[in-house]
Amino acid sequence: MANERFDAIIIGAGPAGSAAAYTMAKAGLNVVLIERGEFPGAKNIFGGVIYRKQLEDIIPEFWKEAPLERQVVEQRLWLLGEQSVVTFGHRNEAFKEPNNCWTGLRVKFDQWFAGKAEQAGSLNIYETVVTELLREGSKVVGVRTDREEGDLYANVVVVADGVNSLLGKALGVHREWKPDEVSLAVKEVIAMPREKIQDRFNLEGDEGLTIEFVGQTGGMAGLGFLYTNQDTLSFGVGVMVSDLKRTRVKPYELLEGVKQHPMLRRLLQGGETKEYSGHLIPEGGYDSIPPLSGDGWVICGDAAQLVNFVHREGTNLAMTSGRFAAEAIIEAHAKGNFSREGLQGYDRRVKESFVHKDLKKYRGMHALMHDVDPNLLFDKLPHAVNEAAYQMLLVDGVSKAEKQRMAVRGITAAAGGAMNVVKLGIKGWRAING
């Protein structure tokens, strides 16, 4: 490995890194993709949805070969009470053609994606940790790895080392994330026969669905998810680290607790837990995005906080940022200019795309989560909505007009008065329309 020189070094074989390596290798650049796991995906988890559009922009008709689980035809949102639920959802045959998104599992998917980069000509090196970025003055010129004589040099380094991004911090691109800028998600993959999944979730063939649920996270900002795979379920819950610190709830006990909810218990029962996992999710939003490029480097994906947590989109933003970084580096390569100015094409592409626009739209969400008591948004309100629904549907001789008054009163009381409902409404509206 000693003293080899590359056009680009990519750190991390997740969706951002593999997208970057694939795009550059395909354009004929000499690239190396470094991954610390035994294989790509070995360290990675997500909820698990893979979106069509952004991957199709990189590999047309990828669904004919990529390891995907089920095509999502229905998405549900559940507001949970202690033993009840108010459900929202949308199912549509139109989600099949063109396909909107699939469920997936990262061990299979990430290996496939990194393999595509390798086929395109990328040199993939696994079981190798990049411990340091090598610099000459302010310019990044290579990486130091934990291999013997493991220094590698390149014109540009793509930092795609995930949410913890030790290298982004070493570079001084971003400070340490605060506990309210990240959520901890814990997840289980639960095996269940294919037919049972299809019967329980009203699915045929490869159809799949996603359920997100709010309201049973012990007053912590967060949500749970239950996704259908071919013969497993992905089940988990993610809550803000600052709230974990405040409540002292153990993450795995939260997961076990929510499993006992009557709505979830019935769907999960009989399943066998095959794997437990945990990962941080960047949730700082727009205002936590660091500078995206500098002299000899770019930063992509989770490492750059490019996650739209309102719509639980992350891998698609990661892939797109990896592709944009690659396209900018290809331009820089043609001009022989890898300075901050030379790599500005990356920042520009991100800024003109949905990545920047969507994160900007929800810019206020982080402040909203900060300002409003999570107990109100993630516990009291969903519970009050459940109670209101229960009362409206319960026929017990009380007049409908009285029931309506009680429902409004219940929700108003949960929010701490009528003025607070209005304020919360305005704040909420602003937060999602930044």
Added chain:
Amino acid sequence: MSTVAEKLYTIRYKVDEQSHLIIKDQETCLNCQTKECQDFCPAEVYHWVEKEKMTSVAFENCIECGTCRIGCPTYNIEWVYPKGGHGITYKFG
């Protein structure tokens, strides 16, 4: 119901001889009012041993999430990745 030990048993580990997690200063742990790492860690890595007045670190349980790095109130945990190829290897992800 499954315990955290049963959960961790589902993960394949290749354990390094050396810990990738180091308590910078045990004195700081002694003075820590909350010792909350015992609660927020999803893999039960940290345990305050009253008799020895120290935080024990079961690094071989670690799922490499990084919560302790950010969650420790005094940033008293030196956190790096396990050596290449070591630590967790998921089967599903």
